[in-house]
Amino acid sequence: MIPLVYDQINHWGKDDEFFLSLLKKANVKKIADLGCGTGRLTSQFAKLGYRITAVDPNKEAIEYAKNKEYPGEVTWIVGDSSNLQTDAFDTVIMTANVAQVFLTDQSWQQVISDAFRALKPGGHFIFDTRNPLARVWEQWEKDRTPDVAIHQETGEPLEIWTEYDGFVGDIFTFYETVKNANTDEMLIREKIQLKFRTKEEIHNSLQQVGFSQIQVYGDWKYRKATEDTKSFIFHSIK
Numbered sequence: 001m002i003p004l005v006y007d008q009i010n011h012w013g014k015d016d017e018f019f020l021s022l023l024k025k026a027n028v029k030k031i032a033d034l035g036c037g038t039g040r041l042t043s044q045f046a047k048l049g050y051r052i053t054a055v056d057p058n059k060e061a062i063e064y065a066k067n068k069e070y071p072g073e074v075t076w077i078v079g080d081s082s083n084l085q086t087d088a089f090d091t092v093i094m095t096a097n098v099a100q101v102f103l104t105d106q107s108w109q110q111v112i113s114d115a116f117r118a119l120k121p122g123g124h125f126i127f128d129t130r131n132p133l134a135r136v137w138e139q140w141e142k143d144r145t146p147d148v149a150i151h152q153e154t155g156e157p158l159e160i161w162t163e164y165d166g167f168v169g170d171i172f173t174f175y176e177t178v179k180n181a182n183t184d185e186m187l188i189r190e191k192i193q194l195k196f197r198t199k200e201e202i203h204n205s206l207q208q209v210g211f212s213q214i215q216v217y218g219d220w221k222y223r224k225a226t227e228d229t230k231s232f233i234f235h236s237i238k
């Protein structure tokens, strides 16, 4: 994630509305926004009156996040799931495929165990991830045009180019490069890696740490996941 351009190329969408709708249905108050990034959803959660702890290891992203509007109080943590308090939250939520940044079995086990520990009994664990069977990277690789943005400080036009390295095992690697569109100067280059886990793998891992009532939605309209759906939205209960 490149905080300088993230909000400009990741627009509010149906997925974000769906997360708000799930929270509303769950009737919760205190939430942990794990992998909050630039606070795109955090600020919406705050506007809806949730008490929020927002966590991300990316210090720069948290700085961007803090500049948004937050009625009420948000607790900011530069850190990870190990920093979450125990038995403290009604919901732990990870939006925009944060679940895919955990590349090893060990790091995935750690984050879901920490989410379980951090939730009060009856608490909700909500996150989305991409379905490997939908092969979304094939669409990504066809798109040869850069995203565009404006530099927040200088006002200069930026281009964001993506190069795809492909898979090693079930880990997909790509690089994002931010360039000044006027001068062609490269400003930022970041390696991004995503792990594609199957529905069954995630389901079993959640069960193993103790989650129950595991629901898997396949779209942003509460339809059940199938083999073809692009995303899996997991909603389970401690």
Ligand SMILES: C[S@@+](CC[C@H](N)C(=O)[O-])C[C@H]1O[C@@H](n2cnc3c(N)ncnc32)[C@H](O)[C@@H]1O
Pocket: 001, 010, 034, 035, 036, 037, 038, 039, 040, 041, 055, 056, 057, 058, 061, 079, 080, 081, 094, 095, 096, 097, 098, 101
């Ligand atoms: C695709 S962004 C999603 C940001 C935000 N949730 C949203 O909806 O816009 C993925 C985020 O996961 C964060 N991340 C990376 N490693 C993490 C970890 N170990 N624990 C929690 N978050 C992590 C990144 O810093 C980044 O902000």
